[in-house]
Structures are given as C-alpha cells and as structure tokens.
Amino acid sequence: MILDRPYQFIPPNRNDLWPAFIHGFRIFDRYLHKKEGVVSYECRNAELLRESVDRGDGILLAPNHCRYADPLVLGWLARSSKRHVYAMASWHLFNTGWFDSFAIQRMGGFSVFREGPDRQSLELAIEILVEAHRPLILFPEGTTNRTNDILKPLLDGVTFIARQAARRKSKRDGGNVVIHPVAIKYLCSEAIDAWAGAQLEQIETHLGWRRPPKLPLLERTLRVAAALLSLREVEYLGSSRSGPLPERRDALIEHLLSSTETQLGLVTSANEEPSEKQDALIDVRSRVRTIRSAVNSQWFVGNPDDEERMALRSNVVAADLAQELLSYPNDYLNRESVTDTRIVETIQRMQESFFGKADVGVPLHAVIETDDAIPVPCEKAPRGVEDPLLTKVRERLGEMLGRLSKEARPLS
Known part of the structure; x- marks a missing residue:
C-alpha cells in the first residue's frame, strides 16, 4: 500500500511500437529468467484467442x-x-521503481486503485473492450497468492466490466465481447531436493536452530511453517498456541482483523459466521479491503500526526498479514497429494514473509492454457446470487487448474 503520495491514475502507452520492441529483443524473457526463475514456456490452445481476435x-x-x-x-x-x-495493474506496482513503472506502462499496463473506487480505470477497461484493438487482462482473483493449484474467490468486478462493455459494443457496432479463461501452471524443470534443502536450512539458521533436522522434505517444510506461525503468534498474541495449524491460522487472522477494525473504529463482521469456506475467504478479503480503505482515507484526509501515522502503518501490516495467512490453505501439503511445485511455493512464500524476498533459483516451466471463448451477455447480472458468468469463469479455471496440477511431479 502506497502512503507516500495520494493515488493518481496512470494510463497505458497505446503505441504498438514499444511492446513490439520489447518482444523483438526478448527483454521480458530475460527479466522472467533473472527475476522470477521462469526459464521456458508452452502456450496451449492459443489459436482460440486468435479466432476471437480475427x-x-x-x-x-x-x-x-x-x-x-x-x-x-x-x-x-x-x-x-x-x-x-x-492489463489492469495495482497502483503500487508503478511505485516500485522508475524502470518497472516505465516498462509496465509501455507494455500496456494501466493503474487501478485497490483501496477505493477508480472510475478512470474502470472506464478505460470498458473502452478497451469496446474498441477491441487489443485483449484486456484482468486477474479475477485480484491478488497473487502462490497457491497455483487452488483458485481463490473471484471478484465480481471482472464480469461487471465485461457486461458493461458488451452493452456498449453492441450499441456501437453490433459486435461481441467474450471472456477467455486462461490457466497458468508452473512446473519445476528439475529436481527440487537440493534447492529446497538449502532454502529450508537458511530459514532454520535464522531461527537459531543449530543443525538441520534429519527429516523428509515434507515434514521439514511443515516444521518450519509451524515455527514461523508461532513467531507471529508471539508477536501479536503474546505467546504461541497449540492445536492444528489451520485452527491456529484462522484464530490469528481473526485477531489481526478484529483488533485492527477496533483501532480504526470500523464496524466488524466478526460475529457473522460464514456458512461455507468460500464465504469465509471472501469475508476476510472484504475486511482487509475495508481496513486498507479506512487507512488511506485517514492518512490523506485526516491529517494524522507522526504517532497516528505509525499506528496506521501498523494497521496495514496487520491486514496484509491476515491476507497472507490465507495463502496457506488447508491440506495443500497433504502427503497423498503434495507435489514438488507445492513445496516450492510454500518455501518461497515463507521466504517472502521472513526475508521479504523469495529465492528464484529453482527453474520453472510455464504452461499457459487458453480456454474457449465465453460470450458475454448484454443483460445485467441477476441480483442476490453470484453472476452466472462469473460462475462459468470460475468453473472453467478450476477445471483447467485441477487437470494441470496433475502434471507436477509427486513429492518422492
């Protein structure tokens, strides 16, 4: 969350010469290799996208x-x-350095404000779909999570934009708007044992453990995850707790959110018990967004003093930690279903939390699979239920990810 200056919309560069130049010299290929460890790729069913373009x-x-x-x-x-x-991109990505901001804009990225309404970004997204010069990328999960095999709840803003664009395009030229679900799956290009052992040992050393335990890779990973959760419990609850890790995670999430909501004077939804797991995930994400919006408002409108600003920064950190904890889903490391990619994701997620940066030394192969076009109706979505269009996107993405997850190597 950017608190150094108020939000200012950043439009994309619409000139095709820049992306052509970047593609022609394989600039982002090198960037992906160096910064993210993605060394190769495979596009499946790209002709489906080409048919929609044509x-x-x-x-x-x-x-x-x-x-x-x-x-x-x-x-x-x-x-x-x-x-x-x-592509619509979170505004904070334009504030990580001049080069990243320059490159994102030249490649067609434009900003969106996640802490409040952003009419300019919304209108531009709709107009891009209506003019149909280039496809528009919108990530319906909203944020990244490092759980490649599990789809998080989708934001309904994606289908709202699509339906609005479909109505305008139909009136303008009689054309159509379609949605192509796209599944991205990362596969490890080589055995992970040596890399994973070295990364776990680094965390263990920082925890003050004298020697690496003689445990299988899965048990060793779970042991480190339990230790890092205990550290967070001591930090925010005063002591570590006992019991199953999922229950401890959920209790810490609730403490982080409810205490932060109280400090900000927000009405909490903590007493409302979500009926399903999916509802619980949506509830946490909604509460995090409300907290971030409140912090942004108080920071830029309330003229806080230095002590109040420090408290507001702590509120953002607590809310972000609650959302981060959601990225450790139940049963993701079950012995029966665990794969090498799930171990890599978990270790990298722990490194980001503990060190602020993940090691990208394990080479990855990206599979990008495009699904059939879903026609977008011009009618408004029905009220009181999930948009059927969003349901269809979620089902298609879930099916593809479930199938692609089986291409990862089971942990030996």
Missing part, C-alpha cells in the same frame, strides 16, 4: 494469479497470438 471481438483474458510473474508470462500468449495486450 472475429473482431472485445476480448477479456481472465487468468489465475499465483505468482508475480503472471502478467509477463501472459506476454508469451500475446506473442503466440500475434496481438499485444492491455
């Missing part, structure tokens, strides 16, 4: 979002379909 449809690409590499990896799909893309 028809002149407004095209919304709806991929899963498990790694920071995802937006650039989709550049390979753009290259395969011979059509550049636009």
